[in-house]
Amino acid sequence: MLQLDTPMALGKEPRMNSTAARVQKAGAFVVRLAKYNRTLLLSSCVFGTVFMLLLLTSWIAPHDPSAMTLSDRFSGPSAEHWLGLDHLGRDILSRLLYGGQFSVSIAAITLALSALIGTVLGAISARVGGALDEFIMRIVDLMISFPDVLVALFLVAILGPGYGTMILALVITGWTPFARMTRGLALEINAKDYIRAAEILGCSRTYIILHHVIPNILRPLATIAFLRFGHKLITVGSLSFLGLGVQPPDTDWGAMLAEALPYLDRAPSLVLIPGLAIFVTALSITLIGQGLEAHMDDKMKWRHDGK
Amino acid sequence: MPIFILRRLAVLALALLVVSFLVFLIPYVGEADPVRALARARFGRLDLDAASIEALRIELGMNRPFLVQYLDWLGKAVTGDFGNSYMSREPVIEQIWSALKVSLVLTLAALGFAFAVAVPSGSMAALRQGSVYDTVTKSLSQAFVAVPEYWLAPMSILVFALYLGWLPSAGWRGPASVVLPALALSLRPMGYFMQVMRASMIDVLNSPHIVAAHSRGLSVRRTLIAHGLRNALLPVITLFSVWMAGLLGGAVVIEVIFAVPGMGRLVYSAIVNGDTPVLQAGLIGIVTCAVLINTVTDLAYTVLNPVVRIDNAAA
Numbered sequence: 001m002l003q004l005d006t007p008m009a010l011g012k013e014p015r016m017n018s019t020a021a022r023v024q025k026a027g028a029f030v031v032r033l034a035k036y037n038r039t040l041l042l043s044s045c046v047f048g049t050v051f052m053l054l055l056l057t058s059w060i061a062p063h064d065p066s067a068m069t070l071s072d073r074f075s076g077p078s079a080e081h082w083l084g085l086d087h088l089g090r091d092i093l094s095r096l097l098y099g100g101q102f103s104v105s106i107a108a109i110t111l112a113l114s115a116l117i118g119t120v121l122g123a124i125s126a127r128v129g130g131a132l133d134e135f136i137m138r139i140v141d142l143m144i145s146f147p148d149v150l151v152a153l154f155l156v157a158i159l160g161p162g163y164g165t166m167i168l169a170l171v172i173t174g175w176t177p178f179a180r181m182t183r184g185l186a187l188e189i190n191a192k193d194y195i196r197a198a199e200i201l202g203c204s205r206t207y208i209i210l211h212h213v214i215p216n217i218l219r220p221l222a223t224i225a226f227l228r229f230g231h232k233l234i235t236v237g238s239l240s241f242l243g244l245g246v247q248p249p250d251t252d253w254g255a256m257l258a259e260a261l262p263y264l265d266r267a268p269s270l271v272l273i274p275g276l277a278i279f280v281t282a283l284s285i286t287l288i289g290q291g292l293e294a295h296m297d298d299k300m301k302w303r304h305d306g307k
Numbered sequence: 308m309p310i311f312i313l314r315r316l317a318v319l320a321l322a323l324l325v326v327s328f329l330v331f332l333i334p335y336v337g338e339a340d341p342v343r344a345l346a347r348a349r350f351g352r353l354d355l356d357a358a359s360i361e362a363l364r365i366e367l368g369m370n371r372p373f374l375v376q377y378l379d380w381l382g383k384a385v386t387g388d389f390g391n392s393y394m395s396r397e398p399v400i401e402q403i404w405s406a407l408k409v410s411l412v413l414t415l416a417a418l419g420f421a422f423a424v425a426v427p428s429g430s431m432a433a434l435r436q437g438s439v440y441d442t443v444t445k446s447l448s449q450a451f452v453a454v455p456e457y458w459l460a461p462m463s464i465l466v467f468a469l470y471l472g473w474l475p476s477a478g479w480r481g482p483a484s485v486v487l488p489a490l491a492l493s494l495r496p497m498g499y500f501m502q503v504m505r506a507s508m509i510d511v512l513n514s515p516h517i518v519a520a521h522s523r524g525l526s527v528r529r530t531l532i533a534h535g536l537r538n539a540l541l542p543v544i545t546l547f548s549v550w551m552a553g554l555l556g557g558a559v560v561i562e563v564i565f566a567v568p569g570m571g572r573l574v575y576s577a578i579v580n581g582d583t584p585v586l587q588a589g590l591i592g593i594v595t596c597a598v599l600i601n602t603v604t605d606l607a608y609t610v611l612n613p614v615v616r617i618d619n620a621a622a
Contacts, residue, residue, distance in 0.1 A: 141601065150556050279455065287449060
């Protein structure tokens with residue numbers, strides 16, 4: 001008679017079913033999500049779709065984004081050109097896809113760098129304290145009220161326009177919320193009993209940071225990153241709109257909007273479409289952030305730092 | 308209190324000193340030779356010979372040691388003398404003043420509207436948590452935050468100026484021309500104000516003194532107005548000041564689209580035209596405003612909130 005609880009059977013059973021179990025677990029998670037947090041599910045799907053489209057752009061874009069057909073300028077949607085042609089007779093859908101790659105990736109790079117710098121500075125501020133802490137926090141205070149568009153303008157005056165300048169400018173103004181948040185969280189967590197307990201047990205500082213501090217900070221940080229993403233995307237667009245960011249022949253959603261502005265009364269859809277792309281992307285990713293936030297703290301629901 | 312004010316003023320002075328030095332550096336970092344750049348801006352020619360460049364350099368005092376030049380420039384800047392604009396040849400300080408006034412009107416109109424809508428609607432949402440009204444307000448505020456103002460602006464021009472013809476599409480003449488730019492600017496702050504107002508109102512409603520007032524038999528309306536609103540407004544006021552400092556110089560896109568002669572557009576065109584004196588004075592003006600607004604907000608906090616007052620007195 002086969003013993004089910006032999007070591008072999010015990011070891012084998014989960015391994016045999018592990019893929020199925022994982023799928024089942026993921027399915028249960030989605031079902032739970034659909035039940036309790038429909039917004040999070042829906043916004044993840046929308047952003048996921050946008051992300052996949054942008055990732056696959058080189059393969060799925062129907063036309064060359066800078067190929068011009070001047071005879072067909074401003075022509076409306078057709079089977080050949082789903083969203084029509086712009087003022088130089090270029091395919092709008094293709095430009096939207098290629099432009100989106102710039103918009104979204106620049107916002108993402110900026111955000112990652114800001115998060116990294118902000119977290120490190122915030123952690124240092126909390127750990128060292130004293131005059132350095134005061135100094136960093138005063139800079140944060142000053143930077144928070146300083147318009148990022150102006151920092152970008154200032155840097156463009158010195159370095160010239162381009163994505164490098166744009167990313168630098170946005171990181172200079174963007175690290176502050178991360179620093180403030182990390183500092184606050186680090187101070188809070190360091191005062192917790194389980195940290196004291198770990199210290200008394202003789203755990204090293206590195207162990208405590210890796211096993212207690214980082215896991216506790218990660219989730220709020222991810223949340224704030226999602227919440228800031230929409231804001232970043234809009235700012236990236238505004239800089240390109242002013243001609244400070246992405247330079248032709250490359251384009252992004254802000255630059256497309258600016259190019260279309262002179263033809264507003266003739267072809268409003270040229271302005272409408274890139275703006276809609278920014279809106280949908282920014283909205284979906286903000287909603288992901290707020291969905292994540294809702295899981296953390298009921299009181300915190302749909303509130304955030306707000307700049 | 309006085310110590311607190313003095314400390315803030317010291318921070319203000321220090322911040323301005325640092326910014327003034329950075330701003331002074333602009334012509335030296337940007338081009339190889341600031342004198343040549345200036346000559347190009349002033350005479351519109353590139354082919355000046357070395358002798359006239361040198362003459363200009365001595366005339367401008369740019370042959371002196373760097374630090375002397377900075378102190379000289381700073382001394383004049385303190386008295387409001389930033390020189391003349393390269394483009395219009397008019398004193399820079401007058402341009403800055405008139406642009407600042409325009410920006411102030413635009414910013415206050417936009418944020419005032421946002422505030423006036425957000426405070427009641429956010430409070431109502433907090434009072435009726437989970438209701439249909441709450442859900443609608445929440446969805447609207449989330450959507451508002453994601454609307455790029457440089458998209459809303461052309462769309463509103465299209466509808467209100469081109470199709471309906473109710474409002475001017477650009478320019479800065481009379482109150483009617485304030486409406487569209489202010490509206491386009493107000494949407495995103497409005498969304499944030501609503502969210503923060505709702506959250507802080509919920510905090511306040513759950514706090515012991517409100518529960519106590521309520522159990523003493525005060526009506527919901529009385530409780531809210533007499534005890535709740537003042538405390539719940541504090542975070543919104545902070546956010547208001549942050550946005551105000553940001554929009555005074557940062558409403559560049561809207562000012563460009565609507566041809567509003569405000570600070571943002573002034574600084575933007577100064578950069579595009581290489582008009583260094585205007586750029587320098589404009590950046591200093593914006594930083595000054597930002598720090599001043601911060602300080603005033605902190606002071607307002609001490610007036611409104613006794614806890615902060617005690618903290619500051621102790622510090």
